[in-house]
Structures are given as structure tokens and as C-alpha cells.
Amino acid sequence: MIEIDVAPGQGTNEPLRLLASLEQASHHVLADSIVRIARHGNLLLSQPCDVREHRGEGLEGQVDGISVVAGSRPLVLGSGPLPNWAESGESRYRDTQVLRVFLAIDGRLAAVFTFGDAIREDAPGTVEALRSAGVTRIVMLTGDDGAAAEKVSASLDLDAVFADATPADKVGTVEAEKAAAPTMMVGDGINDAPALAAATVGIAMGARGGTASSEAADVVVLTDRLEPVAEALRIARRTRGIALQSIVVGLGLSGAAMIAAAMGHITPVAGALLQEGIDVAVIVNALRALGDGRLEHDRNGRRS
Incomplete structure (x- = not known):
């Protein structure tokens, strides 16, 4: 996490605690990071209830009787304007490759969390191990924009990068790769499920539990590491x-x-x-x- 912008009179601990408590019910890959950050700060998390996840947008639910909504700006604010205290952060990160998570508490924007993209620590070693095992072509499929994808892939030995990919785009890419050679697909999100099912062998990163990707895959890795691939x-x-x-x-x-x-x-x-x-x-x-x-x-x- 890079920064937390909070509403006037609001500390950073309580918004982070509520966000992390809510994210415990999420299958998004970022949820684990948020929960770890909160626990590293010795924050006591609560069990959320009545959680509703909006695919690709965020989630909402109740934490300690408090209504909490976390996710994209359209989900949290709709078409409404940003409050004055949040405008500086929006301007500061407008042209940078970061992920902004908006948090509303009881219907009012309370904080904006800024996260930076980072590759998994074991990703370079895993790519090298796959090359040593004889894998001749490794590509990255992501729904992120091209600039963010290139930034993440810069330190990896990849043959191609496909950015701004929808679930249908991922399936099409996997089908095209499979026509040339047996293809293994590794994914960890709901949007990866169709591509995992289309691949010769689908491997789901299932550390977050039984998601759609785990059900569609042929192999499920039960740890949050790429080395087992x-x-x-x-x-x-x-x-x-x-x-x-x-x-x-x-x-x-x-x-x-x-x-x-x-x-x-x-x-x-x-x-x-x-x-x-x-x-x-x-x-x-x-x-x-x-x-x-x-x-x-x-x-x-x-x-x-």
C-alpha cells in the first residue's frame, strides 16, 4: 500500500480495520494483502456479514453493525463528486499506474486507499524454472491496462503481454495458443475461470478457497505461491x-x-x-x- 487519504477528523486505523474486515469475505487477490497490512498493524478484525460482492467493482456489507462499501469510485460514489479532502489524492495519482480503493462508512466516503502494482516475489524464479523445464512460450494475460502490464512484466522473461483482456479475450488467446501447442493457463480470479476451462491444463491459485476459477481448473494450488506450478x-x-x-x-x-x-x-x-x-x-x-x-x-x- 502506498497511501491512505482519510476524511477530516478521521484516523487511519479504523477505516483500515473496517476495510480489512470486509475484505476477509472477498476472493479478490488484493484482499489478502489488505488483511495482512491490517494484522501487521495489530488491528482487531471483525467478521463481516450480509456481504455482497460486485464483480470487478468491489463489495459491501456490515461490519460491527456498520454499513461498509469498498471498491471503485463508481460503486462507492456513483456519479457524485469527490469531497474536497479527496481531490488532491485523485489529482496526484491521475496519471500513475496505481489501484485506488474507495471506502464509504454508513453512506459517507471515509477514506481512499492507494495500492501499487507489484509482481509476486517468486514470479521471476518460477518463470526461470518453467524455461528450464522446457516451456518455450510464456505470455501474460491481464485485465489491467497496457502501461500497468508492461510495468509488471518488465522484470519477467515473457514472450508476449496481452493487456485490457476481458474474460472472452482470455479465452480467445488461450484457444489460439492451444492451436499451436498444448497450453497451460494459471489464474487466480473469477474472470480467469473460462480461460482455465479452455486450456489444455488449467491451474488455479486457490489459496482464497473454492472460487469459480478453482472449480474450472484441472489443478488447484492451495498456497499463495507460484513455485508449486x-x-x-x-x-x-x-x-x-x-x-x-x-x-x-x-x-x-x-x-x-x-x-x-x-x-x-x-x-x-x-x-x-x-x-x-x-x-x-x-x-x-x-x-x-x-x-x-x-x-x-x-x-x-x-x-x-
Whole structure:
């Protein structure tokens, strides 16, 4: 958070406490940050009730019997003018890439919160890990404007950036990418749900609980970190490799045994026992998928 503008005679703690209390019921990715800021300031949060979320605009509800509305200026103020105390902040941030959250308490604007865009701390490492895993094309799909998207993506090794994307635009982009190669989509918002369902593999960041994106995805990451995405790809590829290895080796050994039996080199009883041995060997090899595989990966890396 960059700054809090509050109404005259109003402190910053109570508006922040009410906002964070209300945001506990939100699925927006910013909600976690707001709650963490309030708790870091040792503010005692309350459980909101009668919460109504307006998609892409904000939410409203009751906190300790107080009517609270938080979100965009149109949601909170409608077509009404800004009070004098809020005009300076609006002018100061008019041409900057920030997110402004307006807060009304009992129908009156009480505070305006200004948040700056920032990438997840583990995003650069995750992109690098995906590149190392063989992912050849990584793009960013966002509903933010182009300037904000370019600012966030400047420190990431991306192949393309698609900004101002609506849910339909995201689906169209995913379909176009999928036509060229199998496509994995990672998203954390309600607007990402259609694109997650359209992708070859959809991965939802589900730390905030069971949202529409989690229901539409094939994989749900239950932590607020991106690193598990690269880890999931590594596990999936290793598991697929072990499965293919078991199939090829099992069929090869069984075929060789059948040819030997047809030529009279193996008796029926010996052939049955040999087949059982081949089955057991294939099953044991498949059980390797239960392991982490890191030691094996490290050994292969040292050999290469």
C-alpha cells in the first residue's frame, strides 16, 4: 500500500480495520494483502456479514453493525463528486499506474486507499524454472491496462503481454495458443475461470478457497505461491516418463518371452512365472513415481 487519504477528523486505523474486515469475505487477490497490512498493524478484525460482492467493482456489507462499501469510485460514489479532502489524492495519482480503493462508512466516503502494482516475489524464479523445464512460450494475460502490464512484466522473461483482456479475450488467446501447442493457463480470479476451462491444463491459485476459477481448473494450488506450478510440471513430466518407460519395458520383455516360448525355449510353467516376474518388475518401476525424484534429477544433472 502506498497511501491512505482519510476524511477530516478521521484516523487511519479504523477505516483500515473496517476495510480489512470486509475484505476477509472477498476472493479478490488484493484482499489478502489488505488483511495482512491490517494484522501487521495489530488491528482487531471483525467478521463481516450480509456481504455482497460486485464483480470487478468491489463489495459491501456490515461490519460491527456498520454499513461498509469498498471498491471503485463508481460503486462507492456513483456519479457524485469527490469531497474536497479527496481531490488532491485523485489529482496526484491521475496519471500513475496505481489501484485506488474507495471506502464509504454508513453512506459517507471515509477514506481512499492507494495500492501499487507489484509482481509476486517468486514470479521471476518460477518463470526461470518453467524455461528450464522446457516451456518455450510464456505470455501474460491481464485485465489491467497496457502501461500497468508492461510495468509488471518488465522484470519477467515473457514472450508476449496481452493487456485490457476481458474474460472472452482470455479465452480467445488461450484457444489460439492451444492451436499451436498444448497450453497451460494459471489464474487466480473469477474472470480467469473460462480461460482455465479452455486450456489444455488449467491451474488455479486457490489459496482464497473454492472460487469459480478453482472449480474450472484441472489443478488447484492451495498456497499463495507460484513455485508449486513449476513443481507440478516437473512431477507430471517425471510421472509420464515413468509410465511410458514401464509400458515400453513391460511390452518388450513380454514380447521377447512370448517369442522364446513359441520357439520352445521356455516351458509353459516357466513362461507363466516369467510373466509374473515381468509384471512385478513393471509395478516396482511404476512405484518410483511416488518418490520426489529430486535425487535422481540431481544425479542426472551431474552426469550431464
